[in-house]
Amino acid sequence: MTQEPILDVQEVTKAFGGVLALNRVSFKVFPGEILGVIGPNGSGKTTLVNCITGFIRMTSGRVIFKGKDISKKPAHKIADLGLTRTFQIMRPYYSLPAYKNLVIPLFSPRAKRTGGWRGGGRLGDRDTVSIDILEEIGFERDSFVPYKMASTLPTGYLKRLELARCLALKPEMIICDEVFSGLSMSEIASMVPIIERLQMDGITLIMIEHRLRELFRVANRIIVLNFGEKIMEGTPDQVMTDEKVKEAYFGSEEVEEVMSHA
Amino acid sequence: MEQKRKERLDRGIKVRTDTIYALMSAREMAYLVVPRLVLICGFLLLPLVMPSMYWQRVISIVCIYCLLAISFDFLAHYVGLVSLGGAFFIGVGGYMAAILNTHFGLSPLFTIPLATILGAAICTFLLLPCLPLRGVYFAIVTLMYPLALARIIEALDIFGGTDGIMGVASFPNRWIEQYFMVAIVLAFLFGMRRLVNEDLGLVFQAVKDNDQAVRASGMNITFFKAIAVFIASAMGCLGGASLVHIYMWAGISQFALDFSILPIAATVIGGAGTLVGPVLGCVILVPVSELLRAFGTLRIVFYSLILVGFIVLRSEGLMVYGQRKYHQFERWVKV
Numbered sequence: 001m002t003q004e005p006i007l008d009v010q011e012v013t014k015a016f017g018g019v020l021a022l023n024r025v026s027f028k029v030f031p032g033e034i035l036g037v038i039g040p041n042g043s044g045k046t047t048l049v050n051c052i053t054g055f056i057r058m059t060s061g062r063v064i065f066k067g068k069d070i071s072k073k074p075a076h077k078i079a080d081l082g083l084t085r086t087f088q089i090m091r092p093y094y095s096l097p098a099y100k101n102l103v104i105p106l107f108s109p110r111a112k113r114t115g116g117w118r119g120g121g122r123l124g125d126r127d128t129v130s131i132d133i134l135e136e137i138g139f140e141r142d143s144f145v146p147y148k149m150a151s152t153l154p155t156g157y158l159k160r161l162e163l164a165r166c167l168a169l170k171p172e173m174i175i176c177d178e179v180f181s182g183l184s185m186s187e188i189a190s191m192v193p194i195i196e197r198l199q200m201d202g203i204t205l206i207m208i209e210h211r212l213r214e215l216f217r218v219a220n221r222i223i224v225l226n227f228g229e230k231i232m233e234g235t236p237d238q239v240m241t242d243e244k245v246k247e248a249y250f251g252s253e254e255v256e257e258v259m260s261h262a
Numbered sequence: 263m264e265q266k267r268k269e270r271l272d273r274g275i276k277v278r279t280d281t282i283y284a285l286m287s288a289r290e291m292a293y294l295v296v297p298r299l300v301l302i303c304g305f306l307l308l309p310l311v312m313p314s315m316y317w318q319r320v321i322s323i324v325c326i327y328c329l330l331a332i333s334f335d336f337l338a339h340y341v342g343l344v345s346l347g348g349a350f351f352i353g354v355g356g357y358m359a360a361i362l363n364t365h366f367g368l369s370p371l372f373t374i375p376l377a378t379i380l381g382a383a384i385c386t387f388l389l390l391p392c393l394p395l396r397g398v399y400f401a402i403v404t405l406m407y408p409l410a411l412a413r414i415i416e417a418l419d420i421f422g423g424t425d426g427i428m429g430v431a432s433f434p435n436r437w438i439e440q441y442f443m444v445a446i447v448l449a450f451l452f453g454m455r456r457l458v459n460e461d462l463g464l465v466f467q468a469v470k471d472n473d474q475a476v477r478a479s480g481m482n483i484t485f486f487k488a489i490a491v492f493i494a495s496a497m498g499c500l501g502g503a504s505l506v507h508i509y510m511w512a513g514i515s516q517f518a519l520d521f522s523i524l525p526i527a528a529t530v531i532g533g534a535g536t537l538v539g540p541v542l543g544c545v546i547l548v549p550v551s552e553l554l555r556a557f558g559t560l561r562i563v564f565y566s567l568i569l570v571g572f573i574v575l576r577s578e579g580l581m582v583y584g585q586r587k588y589h590q591f592e593r594w595v596k597v
Contacts, residue, residue, distance in 0.1 A: 091472045107462070
C-alpha cells in the first residue's frame with residue numbers, strides 16, 4: 001500500500017524480567033482499516049496493547065502514531081492524541097451511573113477541544129451528550145439502563161460502556177481488547193454492526209480477539225502472535241489456511257470449528 | 263419457621279422531592295429545607311447559647327476541626343486519598359499566617375486568605391511526589407511531614423523554635439471570631455457538597471473508582487489529584503491560620519497529631535462520605551474531649567471507648583443512619 005500508515009509499530013520488545021513477552025513485533029495499520037490481532041493465551045496480545053497505549057513502558061522499539069513517536073509518552077498523552085483503548089477486564093466507574101461514566105472522558109482536554117459545545121463546553125450539558133453517545137452504542141435512550149449504576153450492569157453493557165468511553169474522546173483509532181469475549185451470541189450479534197459502523201465513521205480499529213469467526217467477518221487484515229512473536233500477517237483467508245497458525249492453535253476447538261466452516 | 267427479611271423503600275415524599283415537583287407544596291419544600299435550616303440555624307445559634315467565654319472558644323475550635331474533617335472526608339471518600347495530614351495543613355497554614363502577621367505586619371483580614379492560598383500551594387507542592395502512587399504512600403507521607411517539620415523547627419531554631427511565634431494579632435472581638443468560623447464551615451460544607459456533584463467532582467470520584475480508566479480517557483490523574491489536595495489543604499490551612507489568630511500564638515504544638523486523628527474519628531462517628539456527618543462528629547467529639555479534660559490522660563481511654571462503641575454498634579455513622587431513617591421506611595416482608 002502506498003498510503004501512509006496511521007500507526008507504525010517498529011520492533012517492539014517487552015521483557016518482564018527474563019521473560020520475553022513481546023519479541024520485536026512490527027506491523028503497520030492504515031487509516032480506516034480493521035486490523036485483527038489473534039494468538040493463543042499468553043501470546044502477548046494484551047501486553048502489545050499496553051505497550052502501544054503507554055500503560056506499560058516497552059523495553060525497546062518504537063511506535064509512531066500519525067508521524068509522532070509515542071513510545072515514551074505517558075498513557076494520558078497518547079489518549080489525548082486520539083489513540084484510545086478499551087480494557088479486556090472492564091474498568092467502568094462502578095459507583096457512578098452509566099451515563100455519568102461518560103462525563104469523565106467528556107471532561108478531558110481532548111473532548112473539550114474536539115467536541116466544541118457538543119463536548120459539553122460552556123453551552124452543552126455533558127449529561128445530554130453522554131446519553132447521545134450511549135444511544136449510539138446501544139443503550140436504549142428511553143429505558144432505565146443509562147441511569148443504572150455501572151455496578152449493576154451486565155457484561156454486555158459494560159463492554160459497550162468501554163467503547164463509549166473511547167468514543168467520547170472522538171478518537172482516530174481505537175484498540176479493542178477482546179470486546180466480544182464473555183458475551184452471549186445475541187450480544188455479539190448486536191455488537192458486530194456497531195464495530196462496522198465505527199469503521200464507516202472513519203475510525204481505525206485494532207481488535208484483539210479470541211472469537212475468531214466474528215473477527216474474520218469484520219477484519220481487513222489479521223496478524224497472529226505466538227510466544228510474543230509475530231508469526232503471520234495476511235487477510236483472514238490467508239491466516240485461516242496457514243500451517244503455522246494451525247500449529248499455534250493446535251487443539252483449540254474454536255479454530256478447528258472456524259476452519260471447518262471456512 | 264416463617265422467614266422474614268427487612269425491606270427498605272424510599273418514602274413517597276423523598277421520591278417527589280427529587281425533582282422539580284419539590285415545589286409542589288409547602289410540605290415538600292419543608293422536607294428539603296428543614297434539615298438544612300436546622301443545621302444552619304444550629305450553627306448560627308451556637309455562639310449565643312454557650313454559657314461562658316471558655317465554651318465560646320470551644321466553638322471556634324470545633325469549627326477548625328470541622329474544616330479538617332470535611333477535608334479528610336473529601337479526600338478519602340471522593341478522591342480516594344487517605345490523608346493523615348490534618349496536622350500538616352494546620353501547621354503550615356498557622357505558621358504562614360503568624361509570619362505574615364508578625365514579620366510583614368499584615369492584618370488578619372489579609373493573612374488568613376494569603377495563608378490559605380500560599381499554605382495550600384506549599385502543602386500540594388510537598389505532597390506532589392507521592393501523588394502518582396497508589397496505596398498507602400500518601401497516608402504515610404502526610405503523617406511524616408508534620409513530625410518532620412516540627413523537628414526541623416525545633417532543631418534549627420527557626421520561626422521562634424520551641425517558643426513559637428508570639429504576639430500574633432487576634433480577631434477584633436470574639437463575636438467576629440466565632441461567626442467568621444461558623445460562616446466558613448457552612449460555606450465549605452455546602453460548597454464541597456456542590457463540588458463533588460459537579461463534573462469536576464465526578465472526575466475525582468472516577469480517580470478513586472478506577473484511575474487507569476481515567477488515564478485511558480486522556481486525563482492526567484496526578485494533575486487532578488493535585489487539584490483535590492490543593493482544595494483539601496486549603497481548608498486545613500484556613501483552619502490553621504484562624505487557630506493562630508485565635509490563640510495569638512503559633513508553635514510546634516500545631517503539628518500535633520490530634521489534628522490528624524480527631525477528624526478521622528469524627529468521620530467514623532458522623533458517617534463517611536456524607537460531608538455533613540464529619541461536621542456532626544466534630545460537634546460531638548470536640549466538646550466531649552473538652553469535658554474529659556478533667557480526667558487528664560485518662561480521657562484517651564474514654565475517647566477510645568466511644569470510638570470502639572461506634573465502630574461496633576453503628577459502623578455506618580450517625581448521618582448515614584439518620585439519612586436512611588429520614589428518606590426510607592422499613593418493613594418486614596415474608597421471604
